[in-house]
Amino acid sequence: MPLDYPIDRRTLSNGLRVVVSPDHTVPNVTVNLWVGVGSRHETVGRTGFAHLFEHLMFQGSRNVRSGEHFEALMAQGGRLNATTWFDRTNYFETVPTGAVELALWLEADRHGNLLDAVTQENLDNQRDVVKEEKRQRYDNQPYGNALIDVYAAIFPQGHPYHHPTIGSMEDLDAASLDDVHAFFRAHYGPDNTVLTLCGDLTAEQGFELVERYFGDLPSAAVPRRPDLAQLAPMEAPVRVERREAVPNDRLHVAFRLPVDETDEFLAAAVALDCIGGLATSRLVRRLVRRDQTALGAHATAWGFVDGASLGFVVLDVAPGTDPALVEATFVEELTGFLEHGPTDVELEASLAQSERSWLSALASQEERADLISHHLLLHDDPGVVNTHLDRLRDVTAQQVLDAARRWLRPDSRATVAYLTADDATDAGPATTEDVA
């Protein structure tokens, strides 16, 4: 079934790239902005700053008081948030059609005039909030820092993806008001931003409104450095071991991959699907169902643009099983895949699952707008929403085999092992001990 979501695009004179994608099935409009700055642009000693900065975007701007962005939009039936990732920062809200102008006005005020309102008090408060976010999502979770270890093990020191988006406590502590001003001037501006409107309006209405609210913003961002050259696969395996109070041993096996939106990345992602991403993947059949030495096996491919992408497999080791045995079996299955490549059934299953998840993502106006902004900002091709599945259909077994042989060799892996602490005592079922 060919997809035909409408994609109308224009670029304002200040460099803002705009897509309008009309969809009148729901009386809502999604406003979605992607700014071309993420943790990959952070400097030594200031990790986590892009994300901390994102929080400050909700604390007021020239004509908007602190917290008003959330309050004003929610009171009109808006659902909104923002996220920061390696390659970019996004800001988005879905509002009833009648509130789209308010949403654009609020966005333009903070994307154009944030610095008028930034204060030391707001910075200190949101620094604390972000540190609690880090504790909640990473430090206080079993295995919570495993992916941070993966980034550090698979990408070399100084590489944009070597450190996590959440940053370190020390660097968050070091962030100053001067950093906020410098960061805004370096990265925020219409010429480093894209804006998608998806929903209940026409293309002409959409362009007119964006021109009205964003047309006066001056081009501002510092010219972007070119993306780094492709990083080659690792030459020799790397291993990181942590002993912690985790419920069972868990292995994270990572690989460098080609950059996103290349044929080779798509092929490598299909290979990872067949190896560990599908419910009927080789690792699930072997480790989870047949040998029962693993509780679960999951593979993921994350596409990035700056010289590398990331693929990883998570293996939950069954209690009582030697993790070395699980890793050895993993290598055996991987080696088998590198000999013959995927079967027709595996390719069919991978394509069918990708099709459902892609169509499910596009089913929601919010996610569709986000995918359009993504491909507009990072690949200058918002039409990917309509063409992605056709590209996947064209991936051949030979391409998958070739990509796997280049990128997924056992020698190119980094293994991060989280092992149950030797001295961990089993507390047994909860019982009342004392009453204070």
Next chain:
Amino acid sequence: MSAPRPDVAPPQPWTFPAPVEHLLGNGLRVLAHDLPGQYVLSLRVVVPTVLSDEPSGKEGVGAMTARMLDEGTAAHGSDEFAELMERHGMVLGAGVSDGGLLVDVDVPQRHLGTAAELLAEALAHPVFPDDEVRRILRNRLAEIEQERASSAHRAARELARTMWSATDRASRPTAGTSESIGRLTREDLVEFHATAVGPQGATVVVAGDLTGVDVVGVLEQTLGNWSAPRHRPPSRPVAPVPAPDAARVVVVDRPGSVQTEIAVGRPGPDRSTPEGWAPHPVLSFVLGGSPSARIDAVLREEKGYTYGIRSAFRPRVAGGSFVTSGSVRSEVTGEAVEILLGILDRAREGFTDAEVRSGVDYVGKTAPGRYATADAVADETAALALEGLPLDFTTRNLRAVAALGRDDLDRAYRRVATGEWSVVLVGDASTVVPALEGRVEGPVSTVAR
């Protein structure tokens, strides 16, 4: 010069989509939503069951039966079944809630026929292979350990144990404990399936783009053949019985924690409450639904103690709860708990007109967007079927929300918030317990993780 702040045009009235209803020959009710442009269809099968019907000591038998439905059928082995689903872009999840066994399927429209056939097989003819049963039970035991290691899961489990009477099924995990799972056999699952899972009284919801699809024809030929001769209707669901000593503080010791997970609960209503459901989602929003809500305005935006704390009314098929939960850094636990309980208690003094307006507008005006996709519409209609609510409930409730005033919110909150909170804190007891002194009322007890 930038453009002036624009005005907002009010939204048009909106209604939740009405499904078309059919009854299949075997008694299974079909509710179909045609949603053009939603290319992935969402199917939801709701079989009323009642958790407290599980045999004593075998808690979790329902959840384990649900997890076994797609692990091998009379026609297909476990691997073969998984491969068939996967090649047709289908994904299936099954579990139980307090009031039913639920099977969810998402599938691209052109594979509806295959999906309905596999779904019917899973419901009518699962064969519970020995080896797969052992694996599913073993995985549940490992999952229990993983939940025990997670502060949020551990807090939720302890809150249920604290709020509800020890004799009530609601006080124990839906998917069973390590003791009860350890006692389960293949025969228990086979028996549960034969007696508790059948088409009588059950509903299947289909939502998505149904252009050119003969839904009733497809379902009649698949799920319409489902029969369960030994199936017995479940008991009438009743609200859980609160524990006599529910108003207390329990600290779950998790040494070395850098945060304390807080969970505060009280029994609350279900969505068929004669007092009206409408005020409850509004209360959730005003107290703990945004960074400007009463709790986060202080604990996040003023103090910076938390990434965010949420309040929510959680309706069950019968009864429910009002739970406020989130985490704060360990050092401020005592002060944060005192502030949080103070906010929850002081809210009994009443809400402001501005708060009522903001909550009413948020809940009402977000509805078209919250129910814009096939899966969201299917989930809501399945919930209505499970809870025995009329199909126009969602729309009527939104009208009632729009008409709410301060008195409605105040009355609804005072019915629930009597000041007798069950408080669970998962954190490092060596620092948490001393920090509570003079800050909380009632007994404080400590349990091991």
